[in-house]
Amino acid sequence: MFHLTYHRPTSVEDAVHFFTNGADAKFLAGGQTLLPTMKQRLAAPSDVIDLRHISALMGIGSTEEQLTIGAAVTHAEVAASQQVKQTLPALAELAAHIGDPHVRHMGTLGGSIANNDPAADYPAAALALAATIHTNSRTIAAEDFFTGLFETDLQEGELITKVDFKIPTKAAYAKFANPASRYAMAGVFVARYADEHVIVAVTGAGSDGVFRHRDMEAALSDDWSVEALTPTSMNESDLLSDIHGSAAYRANLVKVMAQKAMKTMI
Amino acid sequence: MNEISMTVNGETVSHTVEARTLLVTYIRDHLKLTGTHIGCDTSQCGACVINFNGKAVKSCTMLAVQADGAEITTIEGIAAGDQLHPVQAAFKEHHGLQCGFCTPGMIIAAVDMINRYGNTLDEATIRSELEGNICRCTGYQNIVKSIKAAADEMTGSSMSDQSSTSSAS
Numbered sequence: 001m002f003h004l005t006y007h008r009p010t011s012v013e014d015a016v017h018f019f020t021n022g023a024d025a026k027f028l029a030g031g032q033t034l035l036p037t038m039k040q041r042l043a044a045p046s047d048v049i050d051l052r053h054i055s056a057l058m059g060i061g062s063t064e065e066q067l068t069i070g071a072a073v074t075h076a077e078v079a080a081s082q083q084v085k086q087t088l089p090a091l092a093e094l095a096a097h098i099g100d101p102h103v104r105h106m107g108t109l110g111g112s113i114a115n116n117d118p119a120a121d122y123p124a125a126a127l128a129l130a131a132t133i134h135t136n137s138r139t140i141a142a143e144d145f146f147t148g149l150f151e152t153d154l155q156e157g158e159l160i161t162k163v164d165f166k167i168p169t170k171a172a173y174a175k176f177a178n179p180a181s182r183y184a185m186a187g188v189f190v191a192r193y194a195d196e197h198v199i200v201a202v203t204g205a206g207s208d209g210v211f212r213h214r215d216m217e218a219a220l221s222d223d224w225s226v227e228a229l230t231p232t233s234m235n236e237s238d239l240l241s242d243i244h245g246s247a248a249y250r251a252n253l254v255k256v257m258a259q260k261a262m263k264t265m266i
Numbered sequence: 267m268n269e270i271s272m273t274v275n276g277e278t279v280s281h282t283v284e285a286r287t288l289l290v291t292y293i294r295d296h297l298k299l300t301g302t303h304i305g306c307d308t309s310q311c312g313a314c315v316i317n318f319n320g321k322a323v324k325s326c327t328m329l330a331v332q333a334d335g336a337e338i339t340t341i342e343g344i345a346a347g348d349q350l351h352p353v354q355a356a357f358k359e360h361h362g363l364q365c366g367f368c369t370p371g372m373i374i375a376a377v378d379m380i381n382r383y384g385n386t387l388d389e390a391t392i393r394s395e396l397e398g399n400i401c402r403c404t405g406y407q408n409i410v411k412s413i414k415a416a417a418d419e420m421t422g423s424s425m426s427d428q429s430s431t432s433s434a435s
C-alpha cells in the first residue's frame with residue numbers, strides 16, 4: 001500500500017471536513033472492500049477517514065412504515081438485531097449470508113451500497129424495499145441511487161448517514177452464492193406491499209448492476225403465485241457473462257431464485 | 267507516523283506505526299506474535315483471524331491505526347499458561363490440524379462461534395460459520411469434529427461419547 005494519512009472523526013461534519021481537506025480522500029467504513037482494493041493498489045487514497053467512531057452513523061430504529069439502519073451498522077448487527085428480525089426478517093436473513101462471519105463483523109450497510117458491487121446483496125434489498133438513502137446533504141431514492149457497475153449518484157465527499165427501508169407485508173430474498181466468494185451469482189429480492197404491488201430486484205446478474213425485473217413485478221402484482229413466474233423472461237443481452245456463468249445460465253438462475261423466494265412466502 | 271496503543275492478550279502495547287501498516291503486519295512484525303498467519307492477499311482465507319473487541323475479524327483487512335484503543339486476543343493469548351484452551355485441546359485430541367497453517371485462525375473463529383451460539387452450535391452451523399476459514403489439508407472433517415467437541419465441553423452439553431480429554435475447562 002502507498003502512504004496515507006488516517007483520520008478518526010466522531011461527527012459527520014468532521015468526517016466531511018477531513019474529506020474536503022484531503023487531496024484524494026476516501027471514507028473507510030468496514031474496510032472489507034476498500035482495504036483489499038488498496039492492498040492490490042487498485043486504490044491509493046491520500047487520506048482515509050474512519051467512520052467507525054461516529055455515533056450518528058450507528059443505530060437501528062423502526063416505525064410502522066419503515067426500518068431505519070445507520071450507515072455504519074455492520075452486517076452482523078443487522079443479522080442479530082431483534083428489531084430487524086421482527087420488522088423485516090428477510091433483511092436480517094440477507095445480512096446473515098453476506099460473505100463470512102469475519103467479514104460480517106466489520107462490513108457495513110453504507111459501505112456496501114456506496115460500493116454498489118454488481119454481485120452485492122444489499123443493493124437488491126434497497127431497491128425492492130424502496131429505500132431512501134440519507135446523506136450529509138440530501139436524501140436519494142434507491143431507484144435513483146444505483147447508477148451502474150460500482151457507480152452511484154453519490155457526489156465527491158458525500159457521506160451516507162442512514163437508510164430507510166419501507167416495510168412490506170411480505171418479503172424474501174433468495175441468493176445463489178458463488179461457492180468461492182459467497183457473492184451472489186444471482187440474488188432476487190421480492191417484496192409485496194399492502195396495496196398488492198410487488199417489487200422484484202435482482203443482483204449478481206445484471207451487466208449494469210442491480211435492476212428491477214418489471215416483467216416479474218407485473219406478473220406477481222397480477223397473480224401472487226409461484227406459477228405466475230413461469231412465462232416471465234429476461235433479455236440475456238442485459239446480463240453478465242463471465243468465468244462464473246454465461247448470460248443464459250444467469251437468466252435461468254434469476255427465475256429459479258425468484259421462484260425460491262416466492263416459495264418461502266406462499 | 268501514528269502513535270498507537272492497544273491491549274493485546276491482556277498487555278498494553280504502544281508503538282509508532284505508519285498509517286498504511288496492516289494490523290496483521292503490526293502483530294507479526296512489531297509485536298513478534300507470529301502465530302497469526304497470512305495466507306492470502308484477497309481477504310478470503312482466514313489464517314489471520316484474531317479477536318478484536320470481542321469479535322473475530324481478519325487482521326489482514328484492517329489497519330493497525332484502526333485498532334488504536336482496541337482489545338485484541340491472538341492465538342498466543344488464549345491458553346491459561348501451560349493449560350491449553352478447550353478449543354486448542356479439542357483440535358489436538360481430534361486431529362483438527364495437519365500442517366497447522368490455518369489452525370490459529372480456525373481456533374479463534376471457533377472460539378467466536380462458540381461464544382455466539384453456545385449449546386445451539388450444531389454441525390451444519392459450524393460448517394457454514396467456517397466459510398471464511400480455508401484449510402488446504404484436512405478436508406474439514408476433523409476441524410468440525412474438534413469444534414463440536416469443544417463446544418459441547420465448554421457449554422456442558424455433551425451428548426456424544428467423544429468428549430475431549432482436555433481438563434482445561
Ligand SMILES: Cc1cc2nc3c(=O)[nH]c(=O)nc-3n(C[C@H](O)[C@H](O)[C@H](O)COP(=O)(O)OP(=O)(O)OC[C@H]3O[C@@H](n4cnc5c(N)ncnc54)[C@H](O)[C@@H]3O)c2cc1C
Nearest residue numbers: 027029030031032033034099107108110111120121160182
Ligand atoms: C471475503 C469477502 C466476501 C464478501 N462477500 C460478500 C457477499 O457475499 N455479499 C456482499 O454483498 N458483500 C460481500 N463482501 C463485501 C462486504 O459486504 C463489504 O463489507 C462491503 O461491500 C463494503 O462495506 P465496508 O463497510 O467494508 O466498506 P469499505 O470497504 O470501508 O468501503 C467501501 C466503499 O464505500 C465507501 N463508503 C463506505 N461507507 C460510506 C458511507 N457511509 N458513505 C459514503 N461512502 C462510504 C468507501 O469510501 C469505499 O469506497 C465480501 C467481502 C469479502 C472480503
Ligand code: FES
Nearest residue numbers: 305311312314326
Ligand atoms: S490473510 Fe487471508 S484472510 Fe487474512
Ligand code: FES
Nearest residue numbers: 364365401402403
Ligand atoms: S492444517 Fe494445513 S491448512 Fe489447515
